[in-house]
Amino acid sequence: MTDTAIAWDTYSRQRPDRRPTNARGETTWFNWTQYADHGPGAELLGLPPGGRVLDLGCGKGGNAAHLAAIGMQAVGVDISPKQLGAAHQRWGHMLGLDLHQAEAVTFLKGTQEMFDAVYSVCGAVWFTDPARLLPAVRERLRPGGRLVFSQRPPVEGCYGCQASYIPRSPDEDPLVVKRWDHEPDAWEHLLAEHGYMDVRATVLAAPPGPRKVGTLIVQARA
Ligand SMILES: C[S@@+](CC[C@H](N)C(=O)[O-])C[C@H]1O[C@@H](n2cnc3c(N)ncnc32)[C@H](O)[C@@H]1O
16 A cells, blocks of 8 residues: 555544534535535536536545435545545445545546546645646546535645645654645636636635634636
């Protein structure tokens, strides 16, 4: 197993599972943000009925499962066997949901499938060099298909490749994964440079309460 997969397996053990139902009593839902019951939903993907959609870094699979539940053909890809195992355990029975353990760029380069939308919620798009990832995604999007991703906004002054630490026990060093942080206008330029159209990057404010960090949401079309 790669160091990256080991790091994300470690992360997986620390994360709580998605709640059984959301505030509206729904058993599946789409969430772009780090806050419960907050922000837009699957409409950002602009999917046609029965559309094919790819989740890069699907984690425990809750968003991809929601898309399958509303009739889409959803494919979830994640590098971590633990994350994917949890996704299989909770959602593996769902029709229209296909889960793969793979690194995102390797998966994109190894498939011939085309997608109506590709998305990532604090997922592989955040943790992969955009110079490798953006062209690989564009190759697999139908003309007009959407790439949408969310992540925490950058810390002021900290741009480009950054270190993310995944804690372990007090006797062990944390594991490190790389992530790519940019201001919204820098993401807009980067996506346009890679041939994407109608690029829009905005920061959605956090919900009322003590936490202040919003969510960066980037939308573009192939
Ligand atoms: C912060 S978690 C978010 C998971 C999920 N999208 C969610 O909203 O709960 C990041 C996920 O991206 C996956 N990941 C990171 N880099 C990846 C890569 N290069 N290829 C595939 N998956 C990756 C990790 O294994 C992890 O499950």
